[in-house]
Amino acid sequence: MSEKLDVQLAVVGGGPAGLAAALAASRFGLEVLLIDENKELGGQLIKQTHKFFGSHNHMASVRGIEIANRLKKEIRENSHITVFLDTTAVGYYENGELLLYRKSPEEKLVSCFPKAVIFATGARENMLAFPGNDLPGVYGAGAVQTLMNVYGVLPARKILMVGSGNIGLIVSYQLLQAGTEVAAIVEILPWIGGYIVHASKVRRYGVPILTRHTIIEARGKEWVEEAVIAKVGEDFNPIEGTEKVLEVDAVCLAVGLSPIVELVRQAGVYTPYIPELGGLVPWHDDDMRTNLPNVFVAGDLAGIEEATTAMLEGELAALSAAEYFGVKSEEIQKMRKDRKARLEELRASRFSDKVKNGLQKLAAKRPK
Amino acid sequence: MERLKDHPVLDFDRGEKVIFYFEGKPIEGYTNETIAAALHAAGIKVFSYSPKKKRPRGFFCAVGKCSSCLMVVDGRPNVRTCMEYVRPGIHVRRQRGLEKLKGTEE
Ligand SMILES: Cc1cc2nc3c(=O)[nH]c(=O)nc-3n(C[C@H](O)[C@H](O)[C@H](O)COP(=O)(O)OP(=O)(O)OC[C@H]3O[C@@H](n4cnc5c(N)ncnc54)[C@H](O)[C@@H]3O)c2cc1C
Numbered sequence: 001m002s003e004k005l006d007v008q009l010a011v012v013g014g015g016p017a018g019l020a021a022a023l024a025a026s027r028f029g030l031e032v033l034l035i036d037e038n039k040e041l042g043g044q045l046i047k048q049t050h051k052f053f054g055s056h057n058h059m060a061s062v063r064g065i066e067i068a069n070r071l072k073k074e075i076r077e078n079s080h081i082t083v084f085l086d087t088t089a090v091g092y093y094e095n096g097e098l099l100l101y102r103k104s105p106e107e108k109l110v111s112c113f114p115k116a117v118i119f120a121t122g123a124r125e126n127m128l129a130f131p132g133n134d135l136p137g138v139y140g141a142g143a144v145q146t147l148m149n150v151y152g153v154l155p156a157r158k159i160l161m162v163g164s165g166n167i168g169l170i171v172s173y174q175l176l177q178a179g180t181e182v183a184a185i186v187e188i189l190p191w192i193g194g195y196i197v198h199a200s201k202v203r204r205y206g207v208p209i210l211t212r213h214t215i216i217e218a219r220g221k222e223w224v225e226e227a228v229i230a231k232v233g234e235d236f237n238p239i240e241g242t243e244k245v246l247e248v249d250a251v252c253l254a255v256g257l258s259p260i261v262e263l264v265r266q267a268g269v270y271t272p273y274i275p276e277l278g279g280l281v282p283w284h285d286d287d288m289r290t291n292l293p294n295v296f297v298a299g300d301l302a303g304i305e306e307a308t309t310a311m312l313e314g315e316l317a318a319l320s321a322a323e324y325f326g327v328k329s330e331e332i333q334k335m336r337k338d339r340k341a342r343l344e345e346l347r348a349s350r351f352s353d354k355v356k357n358g359l360q361k362l363a364a365k366r367p368k
Numbered sequence: 369m370e371r372l373k374d375h376p377v378l379d380f381d382r383g384e385k386v387i388f389y390f391e392g393k394p395i396e397g398y399t400n401e402t403i404a405a406a407l408h409a410a411g412i413k414v415f416s417y418s419p420k421k422k423r424p425r426g427f428f429c430a431v432g433k434c435s436s437c438l439m440v441v442d443g444r445p446n447v448r449t450c451m452e453y454v455r456p457g458i459h460v461r462r463q464r465g466l467e468k469l470k471g472t473e474e
């Protein structure tokens with residue numbers, strides 16, 4: 001039950017990066033196949049019910065879900081873009097074959113040899129090591145968001161949030177809005193990671209944000225019934241005697257994301273380890289080209305950031321792909337300049353120092 | 369757990385209400401929900417038992433990237449229930465360790 005397909009440009013992943021890439025590529029006459037394994041386009045955006053924490057002028061006060069709807073509509077009306085939903089890219093081989101597993105309209109494998117690919121597969125949530133971390137009730141922050149914001153199911157009655165970055169703070173706030181009690185937010189660093197506006201919002205609900213604290217154990221018979229937290233010393237190890245037991249039925253981990261690099265690695269894209277960007281990341285230049293001439297990357301896959309930067313990177317990747325296909329136009333140079341300037345502006349605040357360091361390290365790893 | 373009724377920002381398009389089966393017992397779910405979400409709404413958190421130590425497992429990432437939510441659906445093991453939608457009448461059960469793939473029985 002396998003089928004062959006002719007494809008010029010494949011875009012794998014329909015989050016903000018992939019959507020922006022597909023739209024930009026179509027503007028330069030490329031025929032695009034956009035693939036996402038969900039039933040709906042939008043990636044992480046569809047769970048973002050709050051106003052954006054991104055930048056000031058770049059869709060600053062729009063909810064993620066509204067951005068997704070806008071881009072989705074544009075894509076639907078675009079005759080150069082074919083969309084495969086419910087479709088997982090399961091392999092990308094050295095001979096250029098991209099293998100797709102489609103679940104609907106009927107279950108089948110589809111093989112194609114796209115002339116170029118933009119990967120925008122996003123990121124996956126990080127785990128923390130502690131006893132009981134495999135118990136049901138230990139959830140990633142994205143999972144908690146998916147349950148409550150996409151499916152409208154209450155994730156828990158009382159939860160412990162681990163991590164005080166923007167994601168931890170925002171998801172805590174969303175949990176409170178949905179009716180879940182947040183016992184505490186623990187943060188191992190001496191300071192709160194996210195923006196003060198978000199921290200203030202949850203504090204107004206009376207949620208304590210405990211810095212220099214971490215989770216040391218989750219307990220329960222069949223699922224989480226208790227979480228043990230403790231203060232940490234200068235060495236980040238728990239201090240004996242400071243343990244506290246919290247009665248919660250879930251623990252939410254908001255401790256960072258790692259790029260989903262399996263597919264690009266399969267094809268031979270070089271993926272150095274850059275902790276500032278989330279771990280293993282595909283090497284790329286600032287035009288989102290990898291070490292393979294016909295493979296481009298964008299979004300969280302290219303380094304963990306946010307939706308606003310993901311969209312700009314998607315567009316830059318599309319410009320490089322258009323050039324790869326020999327498109328010559330002034331418009332490309334103009335758009336490129338504009339998108340790079342906007343990226344720079346977005347990364348200007350001190351919250352982006354980590355990413356900027358990471359990108360510098362990545363640049364230094366340019367393969368021969 | 370429960371399904372949210374009033375949300376300050378969101379409306380939910382849950383789709384059609386249908387019955388499916390968990391360990392033989394009928395469960396209510398909606399066609400726009402994944403199996404994992406419907407089970408969670410029904411208060412079911414244990415989706416499988418681990419191969420060696422038989423520890424209970426539930427879902428973790430809910431986006432198809434961690435394999436923590438694998439269950440047996442209509443006789444097929446290793447189904448990511450966080451990506452698979454509820455359909456009327458399907459039979460879902462807990463996976464116990466590494467189960468034999470369909471068609472590989474001697
Ligand atoms: C909990 C949480 C809250 C956040 N809040 C904000 C916020 O408020 N503002 C902000 O700017 N940013 C926020 N972010 C960050 C933002 O969501 C991401 O940076 C952004 O979505 C990255 O876009 P992307 O397109 O790279 O990846 P994603 O949005 O993750 O999209 C990737 C898509 O690719 C699909 N995919 C992956 N692998 C395959 C495959 N093999 N085959 C087919 N499809 C595949 C995935 O299913 C997914 O749909 C948040 C992130 C999280 C986790």
Ligand code: FES
Nearest residue numbers: 430433434435450
């Ligand atoms: S919960 Fe991670 S794959 Fe389903």
